[in-house]
Amino acid sequence: MAASMASTSRTSPKTLNTTPDDVVARHVAGNYRVAMIGFTPGWSYLSGLSDTLQMPRRQNPRLLTPAGTISIGGVQTGVQCLAGPSGWHLLGQTAVRTYQLHRDPTFLLEPGDAITFASVDAKTFAEQDRAAEAGEIVAELMTS
Amino acid sequence: MSKLVIASIGPASSVQDGGRPGSQRYGLVPSGAVDRLALAAANTLVGNELFAAGVEIGPFGAAFTARGGAVRIALAGASRNADIAGRAIAIRYVGDACRWRDADARLCPRRLVQLPRHRRRHRG
Numbered sequence: 001m002a003a004s005m006a007s008t009s010r011t012s013p014k015t016l017n018t019t020p021d022d023v024v025a026r027h028v029a030g031n032y033r034v035a036m037i038g039f040t041p042g043w044s045y046l047s048g049l050s051d052t053l054q055m056p057r058r059q060n061p062r063l064l065t066p067a068g069t070i071s072i073g074g075v076q077t078g079v080q081c082l083a084g085p086s087g088w089h090l091l092g093q094t095a096v097r098t099y100q101l102h103r104d105p106t107f108l109l110e111p112g113d114a115i116t117f118a119s120v121d122a123k124t125f126a127e128q129d130r131a132a133e134a135g136e137i138v139a140e141l142m143t144s
Numbered sequence: 145m146s147k148l149v150i151a152s153i154g155p156a157s158s159v160q161d162g163g164r165p166g167s168q169r170y171g172l173v174p175s176g177a178v179d180r181l182a183l184a185a186a187n188t189l190v191g192n193e194l195f196a197a198g199v200e201i202g203p204f205g206a207a208f209t210a211r212g213g214a215v216r217i218a219l220a221g222a223s224r225n226a227d228i229a230g231r232a233i234a235i236r237y238v239g240d241a242c243r244w245r246d247a248d249a250r251l252c253p254r255r256l257v258q259l260p261r262h263r264r265r266h267r268g
Contacts, residue, residue, distance in 0.1 A: 038171040099170065107170040 016055070024119055026050055027070075027091055032077065032115040037107070042081030042099025044109050049077045061087030068093040068129075070117070079115075092119075095128035096139045103135045114142065146213030154204025162195025182221035189218035 016023065032046040049072065057073045065071070065086040070079050073088035080086065081099040094117075098108045109115075120128070128138040160183070163176020177183040177200050184194045199206070205224070208217070219226055226233050 037169065041167075041170060041172040043171050099172070107167065111169075 016052075023053065023091065026053055027072075027077065028117045028119050030077075030117070032117075034109050034111050034113045034115060035076065036111060037098075037109060040080065040082050040084050042097070042107060042109075043084075044079045044081075044098055044115075046077045046079070046115055047075075049075055053077070055089060057087040058089060061085055062090075065090060066093060068095060068097075070094055093125070095125055095132045096137070097132050100132075100135065103137075108137065108139065116142075146215050147211045148215050148217065149209040149211055150199070151207040151209045153199075153206040154202045156202030156204075157206065158200055159197050160200045161197040179221050186218040186220035189220070190216050 027050075030048055030050055032048040034044050035047040036045045037043060038045070053072055054075050055072060063085050064083060065080065065088075067081060067083045068079070069086065070091045070093060071077065071086060071088035072091060073086075077091075078088065079094055079096070079098060081097055096108065097103070100106065132138045160175065160177040162180065162183070163174045164172065165174040165176070168174060176195075177198070179200070180195070183198050183200070186198055187194050187196050201221075
């Protein structure tokens with residue numbers, strides 16, 4: 001793992017030399033596991049990111065990134081629930097709330113959970129976002 | 145309706161209740177009063193639920209004003225000097241409830257009691 005990190009740390013986002021659609025396609029092809037939850041409520045660090053998408057964090061962190069941001073930082077990808085600062089590279093957004101105070105369950109994910117992503121169009125995102133705001137779990141729950 | 149006005153308050157002061165412990169593993173900080181025993185003592189003295197919200201005062205003290213009627217407050221926690229309208233009141237370890245009407249109260253850390261101006265100048 002240390003060798004892998006060293007080789008990818010020289011990869012900057014510019015050197016990925018590809019298109020946003022291709023980055024999304026590579027990202028949704030992955031099978032991820034929740035490695036840790038922390039930093040802000042529901043911020044889920046995921047292991048299992050493809051070698052081809054690993055990249056060092058930004059030189060200049062953003063002071064504010066949107067709720068639901070999906071991003072890449074080093075060898076990990078992650079989903080944040082709340083808006084907040086981040087030095088990771090932003091890929092997209094999910095309507096799924098990993099933390100919602102008055103919902104049961106308040107926290108959707110546990111360390112060790114398997115996660116996959118699917119791309120959706122803007123209209124579907126807007127519908128899911130409304131449903132999620134009303135307290136629905138818009139993620140599809142898998143049983144293993 | 146009577147009001148408690150915070151006339152001045154030092155840094156590291158905030159309104160705190162008992163917090164929401166138990167979800168740190170999900171990144172949710174528990175918050176809540178640093179001195180939970182003092183919060184429970186003060187709430188008990190005024191007849192509140194144990195962990196009802198209170199003003200947790202930082203190291204540099206605070207001043208409050210009662211407006212529009214009687215206000216019942218309790219002071220609890222670390223040893224400090226306090227006065228109501230210039231009259232010193234004793235605070236024992238766990239705290240004391242007191243009641244005053246349309247008056248100013250000050251709470252100072254014991255070591256930062258203000259000396260009269262002329263004496264303070266001599267101490268440089």
